[in-house]
Each structure stands twice: as structure tokens, then as C-alpha cells.
Amino acid sequence: MNIEGKRRIWKAYQKEIADDRYYYARSCIRQNFFPGSETAFLRILKEELGKDIHDDPRHTTCTGIAYHCDVIPFETTMTVVARQFSLMSEAGYTNYVPSCITSFGIYTEILETWHHFPEIEAKVREMLWKSTKREFSKPANLAHASDIIYKFRNEIAAKGKYRLINQHTGNPLRVVEHIGCHYSRMFPHKGVGGAEYPYVLAGMIESWGGEVVDYPERRHCCGFGFRQYLVKANRGYSAACSKKKFESMAPFTPDMIITNCPGCPYFLDRWQFVIAEMQGITYGTAGQGIPVFTYEEVAGLVLGYDPWDLGLQTHQVAVEPLLDKLGIPYDPEMKYKAEGGRFIGTPEYPEVLKVC
Amino acid sequence: MEASARLTELGFNVVLVERQGRLGGHVDNWDFLFPDRKPAANILNPLKDAINYKVEVKLSSEISSIKKLNGQYVTSLSTGDFIKTDAILVATGFDLFDAVKKEEYGYGIYEKVITAADLEEYFSGKNGHKLLRKDGRGKIGILHCVGSRDEKAGNEYCSKVCCVTGVKQAMKLREYFPGYEVYCFYMDLRMFGRYFEDLYKEAQEKWGVQFIRGRVSEASETHDNKIMVKFEDTLAGKPMKISLDLVILLTGFVPAAGALQLKELLSLETGKDRFFKPVDEHLKRNHTSRQGVFLAGACTGPKSIAESITEARAVALEISSFLKNNE
Amino acid sequence: MMVKDKFGFSIHADNQVNLDKGDYSLLQKIMAAEPGFLNCISCGSCTASCTAASFTDFNFRVLCQNVRRGQNTNLMNELSKCMFCGKCRLICPRGINTRKIISLLHKELSNTMQYA
Numbered sequence: 001m002n003i004e005g006k007r008r009i010w011k012a013y014q015k016e017i018a019d020d021r022y023y024y025a026r027s028c029i030r031q032n033f034f035p036g037s038e039t040a041f042l043r044i045l046k047e048e049l050g051k052d053i054h055d056d057p058r059h060t061t062c063t064g065i066a067y068h069c070d071v072i073p074f075e076t077t078m079t080v081v082a083r084q085f086s087l088m089s090e091a092g093y094t095n096y097v098p099s100c101i102t103s104f105g106i107y108t109e110i111l112e113t114w115h116h117f118p119e120i121e122a123k124v125r126e127m128l129w130k131s132t133k134r135e136f137s138k139p140a141n142l143a144h145a146s147d148i149i150y151k152f153r154n155e156i157a158a159k160g161k162y163r164l165i166n167q168h169t170g171n172p173l174r175v176v177e178h179i180g181c182h183y184s185r186m187f188p189h190k191g192v193g194g195a196e197y198p199y200v201l202a203g204m205i206e207s208w209g210g211e212v213v214d215y216p217e218r219r220h221c222c223g224f225g226f227r228q229y230l231v232k233a234n235r236g237y238s239a240a241c242s243k244k245k246f247e248s249m250a251p252f253t254p255d256m257i258i259t260n261c262p263g264c265p266y267f268l269d270r271w272q273f274v275i276a277e278m279q280g281i282t283y284g285t286a287g288q289g290i291p292v293f294t295y296e297e298v299a300g301l302v303l304g305y306d307p308w309d310l311g312l313q314t315h316q317v318a319v320e321p322l323l324d325k326l327g328i329p330y331d332p333e334m335k336y337k338a339e340g341g342r343f344i345g346t347p348e349y350p351e352v353l354k355v356c
Numbered sequence: 357m358e359a360s361a362r363l364t365e366l367g368f369n370v371v372l373v374e375r376q377g378r379l380g381g382h383v384d385n386w387d388f389l390f391p392d393r394k395p396a397a398n399i400l401n402p403l404k405d406a407i408n409y410k411v412e413v414k415l416s417s418e419i420s421s422i423k424k425l426n427g428q429y430v431t432s433l434s435t436g437d438f439i440k441t442d443a444i445l446v447a448t449g450f451d452l453f454d455a456v457k458k459e460e461y462g463y464g465i466y467e468k469v470i471t472a473a474d475l476e477e478y479f480s481g482k483n484g485h486k487l488l489r490k491d492g493r494g495k496i497g498i499l500h501c502v503g504s505r506d507e508k509a510g511n512e513y514c515s516k517v518c519c520v521t522g523v524k525q526a527m528k529l530r531e532y533f534p535g536y537e538v539y540c541f542y543m544d545l546r547m548f549g550r551y552f553e554d555l556y557k558e559a560q561e562k563w564g565v566q567f568i569r570g571r572v573s574e575a576s577e578t579h580d581n582k583i584m585v586k587f588e589d590t591l592a593g594k595p596m597k598i599s600l601d602l603v604i605l606l607t608g609f610v611p612a613a614g615a616l617q618l619k620e621l622l623s624l625e626t627g628k629d630r631f632f633k634p635v636d637e638h639l640k641r642n643h644t645s646r647q648g649v650f651l652a653g654a655c656t657g658p659k660s661i662a663e664s665i666t667e668a669r670a671v672a673l674e675i676s677s678f679l680k681n682n683e
Numbered sequence: 684m685m686v687k688d689k690f691g692f693s694i695h696a697d698n699q700v701n702l703d704k705g706d707y708s709l710l711q712k713i714m715a716a717e718p719g720f721l722n723c724i725s726c727g728s729c730t731a732s733c734t735a736a737s738f739t740d741f742n743f744r745v746l747c748q749n750v751r752r753g754q755n756t757n758l759m760n761e762l763s764k765c766m767f768c769g770k771c772r773l774i775c776p777r778g779i780n781t782r783k784i785i786s787l788l789h790k791e792l793s794n795t796m797q798y799a
Contacts, residue, residue: 001577005465008456196459216576216584232691240695251579278694545724557777560721564714566751569725589700591725592748598702 013194018095027100036311096139105182146260161304164210167327177201180261217248224263289317361406362672453503494601504608515608705753729771
């Protein structure tokens with residue numbers, strides 16, 4: 001493979017990412033699935049990079065899930081988003097940073113809609129005023145949280161205590177990067193690196209010493225989407241999507257998977273359990289599966305944060321083998337203890353997937 | 357070259373301006389031509405001979421400006437020369453679509469993905485690439501309509517000659533690499549010319565080339581260094597995938613780079629496809645709306661070499677008629 | 684307890700056909716005896732004129748297509764619907780001896796019984 005060919009394409013898809021003074025919009029569900037990620041993001045931005053990032057308790061869901069499930073009409077979603085923008089201006093910020101990739105897709109779609117159809121924007125202003133007596137300004141810059149980490153990846157590498165290198169062999173870790181569908185598929189120029197060869201996570205991996213693994217089903221959706229898994233009987237479809245990706249990446253023997261969406265790491269992590277229990281198939285080595293991370297978790301690991309503070313104990317696929325490869329120390333005793341040492345209970349153990 | 361030769365025969369003086377350092381354009385890169393498999397040199401050599409010493413040729417010259425002065429066109433070249441003529445024939449030809457733009461096929465990234473032009477160079481021995489082992493076994497894929505009939509590529513038109521090129525190359529690949537199966541992935545097979553249908557049948561019957569009606573959506577590298585492509589076999593109605601040892605992209609025509617510049621300099625019209633637009637598609641195929649400025653060849657749209665030569669002869673007569681009437 | 688009961692769903696099978704895994708042995712045998720088999724352009728004239736196609740779901744064009752792609756399951760069952768009337772042979776614009784193809788397929792399938 002000629003990496004220069006990819007670099008040329010990456011150069012063609014660059015975007016403006018603001019470098020400070022961010023308004024942070026949290027995700028509805030990430031904090032349940034990966035509790036340490038958003039906290040890590042804020043900690044990295046504030047403490048490591050000295051940035052001004054505003055965490056506003058008054059913002060709501062962007063209604064992305066409901067919109068994509070046809071439960072909420074587009075007009076409502078646009079009005080809710082308008083309120084978010086209004087909160088941003090009120091707090092004195094113009095750079096909007098959503099944590100969720102579907103959110104990012106929603107905001108991008110809405111801003112594009114308003115750009116091409118100003119009459120719709122005017123209507124939304126009217127609706128927002130009628131419902132909340134609020135006015136809004138559009139953000140000067142819209143960037144996903146992974147774009148921000150991408151932008152400062154070298155600074156993070158410089159401050160890092162660990163690199164994505166296998167301590168036992170000295171080789172770079174083989175990393176699969178998976179981008180959320182809503183990041184660049186709709187508007188390739190709004191994603192770093194475009195839609196075919198996205199660079200936002202690949203750039204982080206390269207900067208932190210890892211090796212990016214390219215595999216045939218790189219572009220395939222993980223199956224999260226929305227409406228197809230809400231009804232339990234349909235979840236086989238979603239699981240099949242993730243399984244197809246695992247089957248495709250397995251021959252390349254990846255050490256880990258990094259993603260930048262709330263749903264993707266959730267599915268890529270949990271479906272390995274389902275596939276193991278249902279069909280007896282595991283990926284990775286020794287039946288342990290391939291560990292899946294959010295980019296904030298990986299940034300945190302690189303910076304030397306405690307794995308349990310990053311919330312890695314909630315992962316289904318065991319992360320300990322990877323922590324060992326990275327040479328990151330962790331206290332197994334503290335895995336299921338809350339702050340103060342209170343034991344929070346262990347999860348039920350799977351029959352096929354080997355967990356620690 | 358053909359138009360120059362004909363015009364010279366009719367008694368006119370011709371200056372041929374060529375931006376490259378040699379004559380021949382794209383034909384100089386081809387190995388052998390459809391439908392009769394004659395070597396490209398069999399076309400170029402007679403054309404070059406016909407103008408040798410008879411036509412003033414200016415190589416490595418680009419057009420800087422064109423002005424009308426006292427009823428004549430004064431063309432300034434990048435070399436500093438300038439030429440005064442009573443008529444201008446625009447024969448800027450075409451460029452090939454840049455396959456890098458179809459990112460999903462990975463040209464420039466995956467070494468086993470090449471273009472039809474690359475393959476012609478390989479066949480004519482021009483680049484010393486080792487494509488495949490002659491005694492090897494495997495599969496080769498030819499992808500039709502790369503950069504043509506494609507809204508995403510910005511070219512909705514059909515480039516016409518690529519389908520027959522694909523069939524021609526498929527047969528040669530089967531001949532060169534008999535252990536390899538060859539698959540052509542097409543949307544429609546445009547066998548528009550005489551003997552083309554015979555080539556298609558020969559490809560199937562004699563050479564065992566397999567034709568799959570379905571456009572390839574993406575190409576990726578597998579862990580054993582093959583290229584996996586996804587497509588639907590539309591005739592079976594099922595999505596499929598296959599690993600190939602070599603992928604050939606049939607890239608289409610786009611207007612030549614210099615054409616846009618000439619469009620501005622001469623205020624010429626172009627069609628929706630960005631190729632030059634003649635005054636009428638039937639009776640004035642070689643005329644522009646500017647008096648004394650004519651068009652011939654692929655600059656008005658994709659066409660075969662045979663058609664270009666025919667147009668060259670036609671435009672020579674049109675120009676001759678124009679010059680005689682305007683004396 | 685059935686796995687499906689425990690989860691409430693089962694994982695969908697991947698119906699993307701992998702041509703790398705096709706079984707081309709039957710195709711090879713047909714081509715050795717009737718090279719014209721590859722001349723087919725899938726125009727559909729055969730199926731259009733086919734007697735059986737109007738009354739069963741037999742589709743000769745698709746059947747041949749599947750053999751060419753190495754997908755040979757359920758072949759004998761499908762082939763048994765053909766009445767050997769010869770209308771396909773009469774219409775084929777590529778001059779393929781379709782009746783011979785059917786006859787060859789019958790012979791191969793009966794001999795080996797492996798594609799049942």
C-alpha cells in the first residue's frame with residue numbers, strides 16, 4: 001500500500017477547527033456506556049492543554065436519536081438545536097463542540113439546510129422565540145470533540161507518558177480505527193480526511209506511535225444506526241453488521257479498535273460478547289476479543305491517567321491484556337471499587353468470551 | 357496532423373502548434389488499437405510522414421494570447437513566437453480522467469489498481485512494471501465507467517470508447533496471463549462500432565472473459581495483498597464480492613487542460629459536458645460561432661481514432677471552403 | 684435454554700455472495716462440452732419465451748447465471764421444471780445451444796448427485 005496516496009487525499013480534506021473557547025455539548029448516552037470519556041475530554045482540555053471549555057448543565061439532547069427513528073419531526077429537532085445555539089451565545093461562546101457523532105451530523109445537516117434554505121432558518125427563529133422567547137446565533141465554528149483531540153494530538157503525544165507500542169515486542173500496536181457514519185459520509189468535506197479514508201483517528205494513532213490497520217470492511221457501518229435495534233427482535237441485523245467487520249479485520253490481527261462515536265464502541269464492544277455466547281466465535285487472541293476504546297480513553301491512557309478513572313472497567317471485552325501490552329500499570333483490586341474503596345459488585349461472567 | 361496534411365494538399369500553409377515535446381498525443385501511449393489490433397505506430401507513422409517538411413510544426417509551445425488584427429488571427433506562443441493566420445483549427449483533444457478522484461477505488465494507494473492507460477504502457481513495454489507472474493493463477497478485474505456516467509465525478513456523459521477498450525484489453529490479458537480469469541464489471545456494454553460485437557463475442561467464446569453486469573462500489577486491500585471489490589451481479593440480483601490480483605480502471609475522457617484556456621481566449625462555447633460545442637450537430641459539426649475558428653477531434657467529445665481522422669478530413673474541406681470564399 | 688431465547692434475537696446470516704468460494708467445477712464441465720455457454724449476454728429472451736417460466740418460478744437465465752458464478756445449490760430441483768420444449772434454443776440471439784446445456788446439466792447432476 002502506498003501511504004503517500006492516502007496523504008494526498010487527507011490533505012485535500014482539511015477543515016477549520018477552532019483552537020480555544022469551546023462550548024461543549026455532551027452526549028445523551030455516552031456517559032452510561034463509557035463513563036470516563038467525557039470527563040477525560042474535559043480534563044485533557046482544561047488541565048493538559050489549558051483551554052477554555054464550557055460544560056453547560058442547561059443544554060438538552062439534540063434529539064438526534066429520536067429524529068433518526070422518525071419519532072420527532074425535523075422542525076422540532078431544528079428548534080431544539082436552535083436553543084442549544086442560544087445557550088452557547090448566552091454563555092459567551094461561538095465554537096460549538098458536540099461529544100456525539102450523530103449530534104455532529106445533525107448540527108452539520110441543519111446548518112447546511114439553513115445555508116441553502118434561509119427561509120427555514122427564519123422559520124426556526126420564529127419557532128424558538130414563540131416557545132422560549134430566545135434568540136440564537138449560529139456557531140462560528142462547529143467541530144466534533146474528536147476533531148479537537150486530533151488538532152492537539154501532537155501536544156498530547158509530547159506530554160504523553162506512554163506510546164501505542166507493544167512493550168514486549170517493541171513494535172507499534174496494530175490499531176483499527178472506526179469512524180461514526182454521521183461524521184463524514186453526508187458531507188465529506190466536513191470530516192478530516194473525507195469519507196473514504198478518514199484521518200481524524202488515523203492521525204491520532206500515527207501521532208501516538210501506533211500503526212493504522214486498513215481492512216476491506218473499513219467503511220462498513222457497525223450496525224448502531226437507530227431504528228433497527230430499538231426493537232429487540234431486529235438486533236440480529238445490527239450484530240451481523242459488527243460481525244462482518246470483525247471477520248474482515250481478524251486476519252490483520254489488530255491489537256485494539258478506536259472509534260469516535262457513542263454507539264460504535266458500544267456495539268463493537270458488546271457484540272463481541274453476543275457473538276461469542278451465541279456462536280462460540282471470538283476474535284483477537286486466546287478468546288479474549290479485541291478491546292474497543294473511545295479516543296478520549298486512549299488519549300487518557302497515553303497521558304498516564306488511571307485506567308479505572310477512565311471507566312475502562314465498564315468495557316465488556318477485557319482491556320487488561322492491552323494495558324499489559326502498553327506497559328500501563330493498573331490495580332486489579334481497584335477495578336470494581338468506587339472512590340473511597342466501596343465495592344460496587346462484579347458483573348456476571350460470560351461463558352465463552354474470556355474476561356479478566 | 358491529418359487535417360494539416362489535407363490542408364497542405366489543398367494548397368494552404370499550415371502551422372501546427374503542440375504543447376508537448378512530441379507529436380502524437382495519447383495515441384503515442386497506446387499499444388494496439390481496436391477493432392483490428394493494429395499497432396498504434398501504424399497510425400502515427402503515416403500521419404507524421406504526411407506532414408514531414410510540409411507543415412511548420414511548433415513543439416513545446418503553449419498559447420499565450422490570440423488577437424484579431426486586420427481580419428487575421430495573431431497567436432502569441434509561450435516561446436515568444438507569434439503566428440498570423442486566416443483561420444484557426446482547435447484540435448486540443450482530451451485528457452484522461454484522473455483516477456485518484458474516485459477515492460473508493462484506491463488508485464495511487466493500492467499498487468494492484470492501475471488504469472487502462474497504465475496497462476497500454478505495460479503492453480507496449482514502456483514501463484518495466486512487473487504486473488503479474490506469467491505462469492501464475494488468479495483473477496483480474498476490469499472496471500468500466502470510471503469517471504464517466506458519474507455525477508460524483510462531475511462527468512455525466514459516456515466516454516464511448518472505454519467499453520471496447522476494456523474488451524480488447526481483456527482478451528490481451530487472457531493471452532498474456534492464461535492462468536488468470538478476467539472479469540469485466542460493466543453497467544452497459546457500448547459496442548458501438550463495426551466489428552465491436554464480434555470482439556465481444558470473441559472475448560467470451562474464445563478467451564473465456566467473464567462479463568458481470570454490476571458496477572464496483574469499493575475496492576480494498578486484503579491481508580494477502582489482493583484487492584477485494586464489492587459489486588452486485590444485477591442479473592442474478594445479489595450483492596457479491598471477489599478478490600482480484602489486479603484491477604484495471606477504464607478511465608473516461610475529460611476536456612483537455614488547454615481547452616479551458618482556449619475557450620476564454622477565443623470566446624468559444626462549451627456544452628454541459630464542458631467539451632466544445634459546434635454550431636450544429638449535423639451540418640456544421642466543425643464550425644464555431646466565431647468566423648474562421650473550427651473544431652475537430654475529441655475536443656468536441658469522446659470519439660475513436662477512426663472518427664477523429666474522418667473529422668480531420670471533413671474540417672480540412674470546411675476550412676478550405678471558408679478560406680476560398682473569404683479571399 | 685435455546686440461545687435465541689436467551690437473547691431474543693439471532694444474528695442475521697451474511698447473504699453477500701463470495702465468488703472466491705464459488706464451486707466452478709460444474710461450470711468447467713459444461714464449458715468443456717459447450718464453449719458457447721459463456722457467450723450468454725443475459726438478454727433474457729430465453730426466460731421470456733420459456734414454457735415453464737409462465738407456470739413455475741423456473742428462470743433459465745438465472746439458473747445459467749448461477750452456474751457461471753459457481754453457485755450450484757438447488758440446481759436439480761430447478762432443472763426438473765424444464766420441459767425440454769426447445770423454445771429457448773429457437774430464440775437465443777447468441778446462438779447458444781441451450782437445450783444441450785440443459786441436457787448436460789441433467790447428466791452431470793444425475794451422475795454425481797453432488798449438486799442436489
